Amino acid sequence: MNPSIYANDTGLFVVKNCNFITQSFNKMKFEAITIKDIAKALGLSNSTVSRAIRDSYQISAETKQRVLSYAKEHNYRPNPIALSLKEKRSRSIGVLVSEIANSFFSQAIDGIESVAQEKGYNVIIAQSKEDILRENSSLDYLASRSVDGIILSVSSETEDFSHIQGLYDRGMHMVSFDRIVNFDKIHKVKTDNFQASYDATTHFIKNGYKEIACISNAPFLSISQERLEGYKSALKAHKIKIEDRLIQFCAHGGLIYKEVETAMNTLMRSKKKPNAILACSDKITTNIVRYCQQTKIAIPQEVALVGFSNLVLTDLLVPSLSIVMQPAYEMGRVAAELLIHNIENKNVVKQFENINMPAILHQRASSAKKDA
Amino acid sequence: MNPSIYANDTGLFVVKNCNFITQSFNKMKFEAITIKDIAKALGLSNSTVSRAIRDSYQISAETKQRVLSYAKEHNYRPNPIALSLKEKRSRSIGVLVSEIANSFFSQAIDGIESVAQEKGYNVIIAQSKEDILRENSSLDYLASRSVDGIILSVSSETEDFSHIQGLYDRGMHMVSFDRIVNFDKIHKVKTDNFQASYDATTHFIKNGYKEIACISNAPFLSISQERLEGYKSALKAHKIKIEDRLIQFCAHGGLIYKEVETAMNTLMRSKKKPNAILACSDKITTNIVRYCQQTKIAIPQEVALVGFSNLVLTDLLVPSLSIVMQPAYEMGRVAAELLIHNIENKNVVKQFENINMPAILHQRASSAKKDA
C-alpha cells in the first residue's frame, strides 16, 4: 500500500492508499454527535436521552442534567433531516420567482426570509428565468416532498395553470405572489395594481396633463391587465378619451431595450405626441429614461414620466420622475406569514385569501407641469 | 361530537370535531406514493421495486417495465429526505450573505442558483443583516447537518473567525466569498480588488487628476484594505503623494447617508479640495451622487467620480460616472462550482483555492477632464 498522489481530470490532486492523509480526513470529517452516541456514552437508552433532551417530565432531574450537560459539551444538534422524515415535514418553504437578480424579487425574498427565520423555516430559492419549462420542473422538484409549501410568482410565459392545479390537488400549500395565478383555489398576495395605476394617472391629470400614454408589460399578465384598467378608469373618471394609439405593449416587460424604443418611437413620432407617459414596469421605466437621454427628450418639459419601479436608485435618476413603488418586502412578509400559517394550521377552513397591498406613489414636486 | 366552527386568534376559522371537513381534508392531503406502495400493489418486495426504479441490471425487463409504468402512472417521486438520511447528504447548499436585497449579492445568488440547479442541488439562503449574532446562529442552523456546504460572505461586524474555524473543524465544506475570511483553511472567491482600485485610480491619473480622494468601507474588511492598497499603489507608481486627509472611511459602508455626508463635508470643505474621488462601495457611490445633487456640486466639472457599483442603473445616473463593476454572477457560479466539486470529491487534497476575479471598469469618456 504505497501512498500515491496523482492529478485527476479536474486538475486537482487525489490521494489513495495513504494512511496519513486518510487519518487526517477521518479526523477532519467530524461525525456529528447523535442521540445514540450520548446514550452509549452515558449508559442510557436512546429513548431516555431523547426524552431528557425534549425536557420530558418523566425523566429524573439528575439524568436530565447528565444528558443535557453532555449534549451541550459535545454540541449536540438534532438532525433536522431525521426529524423531517419522522414528522413528514421539512420546515422549509420554496420560493419560485422569475429572476432573483431583480430588485422587486430580491426585496420580496428579503421579506420572506425574515419571516421564515423568525418561524424556524428554511427558504429554498429557485428561478424560472421566465421559462415555463424551467418553472414546471422547479415546481416538481420543490414539491417532491422537500418543502412544506411554495410561494410563487409565475413566469411571463405562463398562460396555462394546470401544473399548479396539479400541485394543489396533491395537497401542496401555495401562495401566489405578484404575478397572480388565474386559479381560484390558491392564496394571492399582490400589489393593488389597479389603484396604483389609477393614482399615477390621476397625478398626471391633476397636474394638467391630458395626452397620457401607457406602456405596459405582456398583455396577458395579471399585473398588466390590472394596471391598464387603472389607467383607463382614471381617464374615464376625468372624462378623457381613451385612445388605443396611446397604449403600447412590451412583450418582455421592457427587458429588451428595442421593445421600449419601438414603443417610444411610435408614440413620440406621431403627430399627436403624448405629453405624459405611465410606464408599467421598472425595466420599461428605466429604458424610457435611457431613450430620452439618447434622443435628448427633456423630462418633464417635453414629456412627463411616472413609472413603476423598485430599483433603489430611481429617485436619483431624474429629479422629476415620480415612482410607483411596490411594497416588495412587506408583500414577501405577508406571503410567508400566510403560507406558514396555512402549513401549521391544517384544520383551518380554506377560504383563499386575496390580499391587495397598496403601492407607494413617490411624487416628485417637479413632475408637475410648470403651467398647471 | 358536534361540529364546531370558531374563529381562532388569527381571525381565521378553525374546525373541530367535524367529519365532513376532516374527510375532505383526508382526501385533499394526497399522501405521496412510496416504494412500499408500489411493492404492495404489484406484489413485489421493496428492494425489487427500488432496484427496478434505479434501473439495476439485476431486474428482469418485464418486472422493470411493470414497476416503471406503475411508478410513472402514479407519479412516483423518491423522497429526497429519506435519501438524505440514508446517504448523509442533503444535496443542498447554504448561502449566507449580509443582505439579499443588494444587487451584488442577488446577482451572485443568481449565479449560485444556476450552478446548483445544473448539478441537482437546492440553494438555501440566509442573511446576516450585518449582525454577527445572526451570522453565527444562521451558520449553526445551516451547519446542523441540513446542508452539504456553505458559501458565505461575512458581515461587516465580523472580526473574529472562531465560529467559522469551528465549522471547519467539524468538517463542513465552505467557500468564503467577496468579503473574505482571514483564515487559511477555506476556499476564497473574490474580486481582484487591488487591481480594480489600482486601475480606477490610474484612470484618474491618466486623465490629469492628481488630487484624488478615496472613500472606503469599514477599515478592517478585507475588501476595504485591498481597495485602499490598490489606490495607494497607483498613486505611488505615479509618484503622487498619499495624503491621509484624502482617505475617508464609512463604518457601515455608506449604508447611512450621514456617513457619506460627513466624509464628503470633510473633503469638500477643506482648503485643498480633491478634484476626483474613488468610491469604494455601491452605497458610497450613490450617496456621493446624492450629496452632489443636493449641494449642487457638478460631476465631473468640480469633482470627478469613479465608483464601485453593481446597481444596474448606475450608468444612467450621471453620464460622466465611471463604474467598477464586480463580476457578481460569475463569482457566484465559480463559488458554487468550487463548493460542489469539494462536496463531491472528498478525497481531494485540500489545497485551498484563492480565486481572484477581475472587475470590469466601465469607463465613460466624459469622466476625463476636458483640459487633460
Added chain:
DNA sequence: TTGTATGCGTTATCAT
C-alpha cells in the same frame, strides 16, 4: 432474478 434484513436519527408506543 427476487426477497429479507439492516441502518440512517429521531420520536412514539408500548412495555417494565
Added chain:
DNA sequence: ATGATAACGCATACAA
C-alpha cells in the same frame, strides 16, 4: 423513571 421496539422511505449487503 427507564428501556425495547417500531416506524418514517430508501438503499444495499446478504440470502435464496
